[in-house]
Amino acid sequence: MSKQKRDAFSGLLNWLENGDDALSDQMQDTLSDDERAANVPLKKASAKKRKKKNADARRKKNENETAASWTDRWWYKLLAAALCVSLIALLLFAALRLPKFGGAETLIDSDLTRFYVEHTKVETGAMNIVTGIILDYRGFDTLGESHVLFIALCGVLLLLSIYGEKDEKLRLLADARDRNFEPKNDLILQCAARILTPIVFVFGVYIILNGHLSPGGGFSGGAVLGAGLILYQNAFGYKKIQRFFTYKTFRAVSVCALLFYSLAKGYHFFTGANHLESGIGTGTPGDILSGGLLLPLNIAVGCVVACTMYGLYTMFRKGEF
Amino acid sequence: MLEWARFLLCAALLAAGLFFLLTALLGVNRFRFVINRLHPAGIGDTLGLLLLSLAAVVYAGFDQVTVKILCIVTFFWITSPVCTHLIGRLVRETDKKQFEAEAKEWKS
Structure with a gap:
């Protein structure tokens, strides 16, 4: 196995274990070898720290899930419900006023429509x-x-x-x-x-x-x-x-x-x-x-x-x- | 008399189908984890759809369209469970930690 391929595989394993943080490490191919050697451990450490921080934040969020946010206000719920009901009413009203399906003369209400209905079959086949x-x-x-x-x-x-x-x-x-x-x-x-x-x-x-x-x-x-x-x-x-x-x-x-x-x-x-x-x-x-x-x-x-x-x-x- | 029986049957099927779709809607919004959400979502796509289509068949009478509707139902009954299975498998493979935590919680 060539060196390049081996590098790729090790990077891959790293990525599979550590997720997307490692991917950003992988992308630094423009750096020279020395720079990378200096950079990668640092990055890894920071990635780990970041991960831990993320996990902490997630846990905190789970604990705080029951706490009040602005979506829990009574007026928000009321407004949301009112919006939904009015939308449903509007759509039902519009559906009631639709022309009857398959009716012979319901569609022809303008010259253009009449032209299409009368001429399309003859002119285009x-x-x-x-x-x-x-x-x-x-x-x-x-x-x-x-x-x-x-x-x-x-x-x-x-x-x-x-x-x-x-x-x-x-x-x-x-x-x-x-x-x-x-x-x-x-x-x-x-x-x-x-x-x-x-x-x-x-x-x-x-x-x-x-x-x-x-x-x-x-x-x-x-x-x-x-x-x-x-x-x-x-x-x-x-x-x-x-x-x-x-x-x-x-x-x-x-x-x-x-x-x-x-x-x-x-x-x-x-x-x-x-x-x-x-x-x-x-x-x-x-x-x-x-x-x-x-x-x-x-x-x-x-x-x-x-x-x-x-x-x-x-x-x-x-x-x- | 027959007309009334047909109408009532159609209404009952429609109500049952809407009920299952409503449970699907509520369940998808109320549950917190993907696997739990999949359960009501699957119900809505299979049983709800079947009942609604049967209502349409009873309402319109048996003719050529019935065959088409039954084809649609068959298609959904094949595809929807497969979709549910695939999403479940994907969750299990990608979110192992959360999955195991939830499994433990449900066992106890």
Whole structure:
């Protein structure tokens, strides 16, 4: 074992025993050896002292828990209760005034709504009017939304990723942190995941593909797919999921999906920004292969959302796919 | 007569479901330790949800939607206990000191 690795392991053990205080010690790699030798024992001592102090404070807090704080005043409780009751009353009142579900004429109260209800099915070929609106009439908005998701993930990648990390210690620490806090090889979870993951995946794909026919679409279906990926990863670990979903897959899928959407949208601007133009006809409304570009766009949005969901999860968990 | 029986059954199921959800809410807020809190939380997600869904089934009658509702209930009955188990295991692994202290207190 090389010296560097041995150092890393000793630091790791130290961290496992002493918790996060030792981690800050680990981070001081910029110091020279002499400085570190002078610094570390001092730091350790201070860490121990700090720990003791924390424990003392905790004990004191437990003793003082019954003592009065400002949340125990009578007016605070009264105000909290009054706020809750008035909120509940407000929501119930609003729920009473909602239009009847499925009523034929309850929704049409403005020209815009009437236009959408009358024209969406003919012009976009979508049975689900909502999909017709968000992917055709307001496709630019949806494009921005998928980019917002992607940019959020980019920020998280910049801050938390351990790719290209030259320091072996940080990698090992991330590994140890992961191994320490997550239950590994949990039999109950694995049994449940074995039953549920296929169903979840199929259901997600169904929601995406059926987005222009029934309630659903790219966003909700993508969220279901991402949840399925997270479940699989949680139950079976990184090694199993890397057989079909790695950093490369993630990059390829999300970038391709976003590029496709952007190109389609750019073409639509180029042709006058009237509709989402495409060579594909609208087909018969109600068929699975209908609605022109709606189905491919739904698939693109679904891919982006699924990748982002899983990416956020795994970045916050370990910093690596 | 049949309508009344159905209405009463639906109301009873609804009340029972709400009761269990209320106990879950109270329990989660009143207990002080994670493991103790998990117990009422699990009740709300399984029994409360089942009773409320049954109330919906009785109210709307048996048709295609019933199958969907039963699917949702099955899904929750599989996932919710697993979640509870995982949180319990996580607590046991990460907060050993507190866990043992609580266990001792409950044994005595």
